[in-house]
Amino acid sequence: MPERLTYLAVDFGCLLFPFIFSFFPQFNFYKQWRYFLAPCIVTALFFIIWDIIFTHLGVWSFNPRYVLGYFAWGLPLEEYLFFICIPYACIFTYHCLTLFFTIRTSRPVRIATLIASLALLLTGLLHITHLYTSVTFLLLALYLSGLSFRKEPFLAAFFVAYAIILIPFFISNGILTGSFLNRIVVQYNNNHNLGIRMLTIPLEDTFYGMLLMLMNVAGYERLKQKG
Numbered sequence: 623m624p625e626r627l628t629y630l631a632v633d634f635g636c637l638l639f640p641f642i643f644s645f646f647p648q649f650n651f652y653k654q655w656r657y658f659l660a661p662c663i664v665t666a667l668f669f670i671i672w673d674i675i676f677t678h679l680g681v682w683s684f685n686p687r688y689v690l691g692y693f694a695w696g697l698p699l700e701e702y703l704f705f706i707c708i709p710y711a712c713i714f715t716y717h718c719l720t721l722f723f724t725i726r727t728s729r730p731v732r733i734a735t736l737i738a739s740l741a742l743l744l745t746g747l748l749h750i751t752h753l754y755t756s757v758t759f760l761l762l763a764l765y766l767s768g769l770s771f772r773k774e775p776f777l778a779a780f781f782v783a784y785a786i787i788l789i790p791f792f793i794s795n796g797i798l799t800g801s802f803l804n805r806i807v808v809q810y811n812n813n814h815n816l817g818i819r820m821l822t823i824p825l826e827d828t829f830y831g832m833l834l835m836l837m838n839v840a841g842y843e844r845l846k847q848k849g
């Protein structure tokens with residue numbers, strides 16, 4: 623595979639099978655697109671602004687060797703596509719899970735969510751000078767605790783779906799950070815994170831991805847309820 627197609631291949635590799643299976647009668651996810659589109663755009667705008675700021679501050683950077691070369695506000699085209707392709711794959715997974723299984727959010731789940739939120743909050747505050755760690759952990763803590771206090775019924779299903787998604791997450795993120803192809807597409811400044819890596823993936827990426835998916839799922843479910 624040509625080097626410049628590395629990031630683009632990751633984007634479309636994550637999108638390909640969920641998009642194809644969306645039209646299978648067992649799943650019919652294409653009928654849910656009207657609930658997916660608006661939350662995806664709103665969430666993408668939030669993360670893109672965050673991404674632009676962090677790129678400007680040197681929290682992370684993109685190796686021009688492994689992208690097509692089309693940049694806007696410091697971000698390659700593939701990074702913009704990331705916030706569409708990855709949420710699509712995630713919401714498709716969540717849709718399939720909830721289509722075949724009923725997973726209820728019990729009181730213990732909400733309590734565990736609040737405990738996890740507190741742990742994230744404390745970690746973020748203790749590492750306030752590490753921008754990637756503090757911002758990611760604090761935002762996720764606030765968002766999770768808010769959903770728990772509101773007793774959102776989809777929380778348990780979200781956690782199960784996210785556990786499933788962690789497998790392709792480690793593959794795709796591993797490729798982007800140099801675990802498998804020896805091509806480091808996204809470079810992280812360790813002065814802004816905890817320095818803990820899972821293979822080559824920063825620990826913070828797991829929680830960044832969780833917040834990305836959680837905001838998409840919350841918006842998706844809210845529109846479905848209104849619909």
